[in-house]
Amino acid sequence: MSLLGWRQWAVDRDGQLRPAWTPWSPFPPGMLLWRPDAITEARCLRTTTHPEEPSRADAPAVAHERIPDEHCLCGLCAWRTPELLAAARRPTWTSLPCVVGVVRLGGRIIIGERGYRAERG
Numbered sequence: 410m411s412l413l414g415w416r417q418w419a420v421d422r423d424g425q426l427r428p429a430w431t432p433w434s435p436f437p438p439g440m441l442l443w444r445p446d447a448i449t450e451a452r453c454l455r456t457t458t459h460p461e462e463p464s465r466a467d468a469p470a471v472a473h474e475r476i477p478d479e480h481c482l483c484g485l486c487a488w489r490t491p492e493l494l495a496a497a498r499r500p501t502w503t504s505l506p507c508v509v510g511v512v513r514l515g516g517r518i519i520i521g522e523r524g525y526r527a528e529r530g
């Protein structure tokens with residue numbers, strides 16, 4: 410399956426695209442990076458055990474194998490239409506410039522009323 414979705418990215422000081430709505434910490438620096446020239450793979454903190462701290466408090470009770478999962482929040486998010494994107498709340502946690510774009514989503518995709526969560530972008 411392949412769908413087009415609309416979203417925003419924050420542009421960091423190296424010119425790299427990062428999620429505009431998700432604070433980057435506590436995630437590893439490279440984890441939430443989008444690849445404009447390649448395929449971005451969704452990841453889920455619940456599917457992996459933290460290498461140094463296997464018993465972390467935020468480790469999941471139940472991991473899942475497929476990304477994204479219906480009962481989780483993982484996956485690459487995008488709005489279904491530019492109108493929905495325009496109506497969404499603006500990112501307030503970052504002072505970096507934001508860009509708007511279209512992403513082609515692939516792999517496993519969960520289709521919501523207003524947006525998508527996808528395995529690949």
Ligand SMILES: [Zn+2]
Nearest residue numbers: 453455481483
């Ligand atoms: Zn997940």
